[in-house]
């Protein structure tokens with residue numbers, strides 16, 4: 735199970751439209767399960783540009799957030815790393831020993 739979006743910084747106290755949150759992957763995912771092809775999903779990846787928190791959520795505020803711009807993720811190295819780990823997350827066991 736992926737991590738949920740866990741930003742608890744001051745952005746969360748602002749009205750949604752004023753938060754520095756962007757949608758990295760809107761309502762879907764590129765999953766290792768299907769060879770990194772696009773798969774529609776109820777969940778979106780949201781990035782907080784203020785504290786760098788990133789995670790998946792199906793909260794309705796996603797509809798009111800802008801999409802991320804090129805460079806947003808790269809400007810947050812920790813978020814980028816977390817996102818890549820999320821994308822490459824695999825079920826344990828099935829892929830064990832597979833190199």
Ligand SMILES: [Zn+2]
Nearest residue numbers: 741743782785
């Ligand atoms: Zn935050």
